[in-house]
Amino acid sequence: xxxxxxxxDTIEHSEGREGVAGCExxxxxxxTWVHLRRCTQCGKVGCCDSSPNRHATAxxxxxxxxIIRSLEPGEDWFYCYxxxxxxxxxx
Numbered sequence: 001x002x003x004x005x006x007x008x009d010t011i012e013h014s015e016g017r018e019g020v021a022g023c024e025x026x027x028x029x030x031x032t033w034v035h036l037r038r039c040t041q042c043g044k045v046g047c048c049d050s051s052p053n054r055h056a057t058a059x060x061x062x063x064x065x066x067i068i069r070s071l072e073p074g075e076d077w078f079y080c081y082x083x084x085x086x087x088x089x090x091x
Contacts, residue, residue, distance in 0.1 A: 002083035007066040011078075013043035014089065017071040023047035025055045035072050037079075041065035057081070 015038075023033040024045050033047030037056035042065060046055035056068050066082040079086045 002080075002085050005067070005078075005080040005083050005085050005087055007080050007082055008089075010066055011040040011089075013038060013040050014069060015043075017073070020045050020071060023051070023053075023055050026051070026053060029053075035070070037068040038071050039063075039065045040067040040069055040078065045071065 017036065020036065020038075021027060022045070023036060026033045026047055031053055033051040033053070035048040035050060036045055037048055038045050039056070039059055042063070044059055046059050047053055049057055059065065060068070060081045067078055067080045069078045070076070076088055077086050078089055
């Protein structure tokens, strides 16, 4: 595990949950989710690994986009799949 994320330069979307209806793919297939994550490179919203379909991680595997942000109320953390590291971003 890395001690620092080496992919911060890929962050283009850091906005929160405003305007998000749910996991895009779960909504399309009528499935449910537990928590939501946003890809910080393209903005796609997917469900977490505790959800049945794990769409956020599937998106990472499909695209290689390395960082997601939690969209849960009160959570401000990010996670980098490539560096296996959860972190906060100071603004």
